[in-house]
Amino acid sequence: MTTVYRWRLAPDGLATRRQLRALGLRPGGQDVVAELHRPRRRGRAPLVAYLYRIEHARPVRPMTPGRAAALAAAMLARRTCPNCRTDVGYCIPRSLGMCVPCHDTPTPAPASLR
Numbered sequence: 001m002t003t004v005y006r007w008r009l010a011p012d013g014l015a016t017r018r019q020l021r022a023l024g025l026r027p028g029g030q031d032v033v034a035e036l037h038r039p040r041r042r043g044r045a046p047l048v049a050y051l052y053r054i055e056h057a058r059p060v061r062p063m064t065p066g067r068a069a070a071l072a073a074a075m076l077a078r079r080t081c082p083n084c085r086t087d088v089g090y091c092i093p094r095s096l097g098m099c100v101p102c103h104d105t106p107t108p109a110p111a112s113l114r
Contacts, residue, residue, distance in 0.1 A: 003034040005051075010036055014051040021060070028058030 005011075014034060020026060033053050037046040078091045081099035088099040096103045 002032055005034055005036050007036065007038040010034065010051060013054055015054050015057075016049045016051060020052060020054070020057050023054070023057075024060055025054070025057035026060050027052045028056065030056045 015023070016036070017027065030052055032050040034051040036049040036051055038049070039046050075091075076087065079087050079089060081088055081092060081102055083098040083102040086099070092099060
């Protein structure tokens with residue numbers, strides 16, 4: 001059972017993943033020390049953030065050339081429209097499955113359906 005703190009009442013020395021990242025740190029394999037609960041209205045479940053000890057955190061690993069190349073290739077794949085095969089300059093929405101111009105352009109019906 002982990003310790004649960006209410007919103008803004010966590011003690012010093014604990015941080016969320018985002019707070020660690022802003023400090024140039026990562027959890028480094030340590031277990032979650034506590035949870036931070038932010039209450040919400042109308043009977044909804046609270047928002048939960050996991051807290052880690054700052055003194056046990058490790059520095060973020062440096063970006064290697066191989067990791068940079070892999071990340072660039074993955075982002076290029078997310079920006080390339082499967083329909084027109086062009087780099088559209090933004091990540092293709094998963095809800096559309098293609099770039100916005102391809103989605104908005106009506107496709108002509110096959111001759112057999114006319």
